[in-house]
Amino acid sequence: MKTSHIVAATVGTVAVAAVGYALYFDSKRRSDPEFRRKLKKERKRAQKQQKEEEQKIAAKTTATVEEVLASIKDEDFPTSMEAREKFCMEQLSAGEALFTRGPEGYEMAAVCFFKALKVYPAPAELVMVYQKTIPPEVFTLVMSMLSMDVQKKQEKYFTVFPPKEMNVKIGELPEGVTADGQKVVRRGLIATKDFAAGETIYSETPIISGLEPSLEGGEFCHYCMKQIVGEETKVPCSTCTKVVFCSETCEKSAATEFHTVLCTHDTEDASRPERALFDYSKDSNRKYPEMLAKFLAKMVHEETLNTGEEYNLFDHIERLRYLEIRPSEAEEKEIALLKAALGAKIPGIEEFINEERYLTLKGKLLYNAYGLSTSLDAERNVEASPENNRSVHDGPLVGAGFYRVTSYMSHSCEPNTKVAFAEHDNKLSIVAARDVKVGDELHVGFIKNGTLTTEERRQALFQDYRFKCMCPMCETTD
Ligand SMILES: [Zn+2]
Numbered sequence: 193m194k195t196s197h198i199v200a201a202t203v204g205t206v207a208v209a210a211v212g213y214a215l216y217f218d219s220k221r222r223s224d225p226e227f228r229r230k231l232k233k234e235r236k237r238a239q240k241q242q243k244e245e246e247q248k249i250a251a252k253t254t255a256t257v258e259e260v261l262a263s264i265k266d267e268d269f270p271t272s273m274e275a276r277e278k279f280c281m282e283q284l285s286a287g288e289a290l291f292t293r294g295p296e297g298y299e300m301a302a303v304c305f306f307k308a309l310k311v312y313p314a315p316a317e318l319v320m321v322y323q324k325t326i327p328p329e330v331f332t333l334v335m336s337m338l339s340m341d342v343q344k345k346q347e348k349y350f351t352v353f354p355p356k357e358m359n360v361k362i363g364e365l366p367e368g369v370t371a372d373g374q375k376v377v378r379r380g381l382i383a384t385k386d387f388a389a390g391e392t393i394y395s396e397t398p399i400i401s402g403l404e405p406s407l408e409g410g411e412f413c414h415y416c417m418k419q420i421v422g423e424e425t426k427v428p429c430s431t432c433t434k435v436v437f438c439s440e441t442c443e444k445s446a447a448t449e450f451h452t453v454l455c456t457h458d459t460e461d462a463s464r465p466e467r468a469l470f471d472y473s474k475d476s477n478r479k480y481p482e483m484l485a486k487f488l489a490k491m492v493h494e495e496t497l498n499t500g501e502e503y504n505l506f507d508h509i510e511r512l513r514y515l516e517i518r519p520s521e522a523e524e525k526e527i528a529l530l531k532a533a534l535g536a537k538i539p540g541i542e543e544f545i546n547e548e549r550y551l552t553l554k555g556k557l558l559y560n561a562y563g564l565s566t567s568l569d570a571e572r573n574v575e576a577s578p579e580n581n582r583s584v585h586d587g588p589l590v591g592a593g594f595y596r597v598t599s600y601m602s603h604s605c606e607p608n609t610k611v612a613f614a615e616h617d618n619k620l621s622i623v624a625a626r627d628v629k630v631g632d633e634l635h636v637g638f639i640k641n642g643t644l645t646t647e648e649r650r651q652a653l654f655q656d657y658r659f660k661c662m663c664p665m666c667e668t669t670d
Pocket residue numbers: 413414415416417418437438439442
């Protein structure tokens with residue numbers, strides 16, 4: 193196949209990709225389990241075809257691939273859309289020129305094709321083009337590079353996250369063995385310093401938070417969840433009366449991150465998608481669907497900022513545990529509402545919000561979200577939504593927040609830390625409940641302990657979080 197053919201086969205997709213967000217969604221797919229599965233499948237196929245050939249070169253391939261990946265730096269890749277497109281085309285042409293020289297050009301050709309794939313807006317499609325157009329030996333090499341690259345990025349995550357100044361790391365902890373003797377590990381948060389009882393270990397702001405629907409538009413800030421004291425300090429949304437803010441800063445942040453996309457503009461037309469989503473939250477008394485809409489809008493916003501951060505919002509939540517939920521009518525409706533509310537403003541998102549992804553995201557909120565206790569009035573009566581959240585607070589809950597680091601915290605009925613909202617907003621602090629030594633695993637309580645018996649606690653935890661609590665308190669007081 194001539195260079196012009198490969199280029200021609202890809203031009204159509206490049207043109208589509210010029211619509212900004214497409215690039216973003218594909219980079220999501222690249223780190224998506226679904227895409228990795230496909231990748232694996234493709235690689236398997238290629239491996240089967242090339243088994244004999246590959247065995248001969250297997251050892252050499254791994255060494256080559258490692259060498260190649262080590263030599264490629266992030267700085268090698270252009271950042272602007274136009275420059276990336278040009279770079280991609282150059283690599284494709286160079287790759288093809290190299291492999292037409294025969295086997296001695298294969299390795300270098302594979303490097304070019306791999307580089308093109310790294311910047312190409314729709315890598316999955318390009319892989320399919322490769323499969324049809326480049327020699328199988330080269331294809332296998334490219335796939336090995338891609339798969340090792342994805343794996344490396346995965347492994348590197350926990351070496352750079354959480355940031356050192358948070359005084360915790362994410363560790364793999366033993367959790368018994370399976371029936372056939374396989375070790376089971378789970379992730380948990382480990383202290384990297386000693387702390388005395390009462391000291392704050394770290395604080396973090398949420399990825400996203402949401403008010404209980406009944407409080408929306410009243411006394412609480414739609415952005416930071418703070419109680420607004422005094423009518424005069426209340427900042428209304430500039431385009432609706434459905435939400436309020438505690439400050440201009442919160443109003444601006446909300447507008448740029450998600451509210452411009454989700455604002456109802458006080459429309460009278462109940463069929464307008466933003467209004468339909470708002471009404472659904474109020475009528476069903478559920479805040480998670482709207483929180484997910486905010487999350488998706490924020491994720492897109494973050495990407496358009498092009499901050500150069502290696503891991504984006506989606507990367508942060510990808511590794512988190514989630515509750516498996518079976519799709520019901522409610523979820524079907526929620527998916528349709530989100531697609532409609534976001535679809536018109538964010539091209540490509542409708543395909544992104546498929547059933548599997550929505551259920552996983554919702555499952556992550558259900559498993560990881562913390563109840564927010566920011567009300568200054570301890571006696572406040574709030575109509576609680578039926579959605580799970582981790583909370584042991586005595587005060588009323590005004591909403592829930594979804595946190596990058598604290599989501600890794602495990603439960604204990606006698607935890608060594610507690611959750612605090614020191615500034616009465618959605619910034620969550622983890623405070624040592626007793627002395628904590630470096631290397632200790634940190635725990636919080638997911639449920640209120642109170643006067644529950646072991647059996648009752650285990651039942652409550654199993655119902656909401658589907659695990660049997662094996663904490664020291666449960667194990668010793670049967
Ligand atoms: Zn605020």
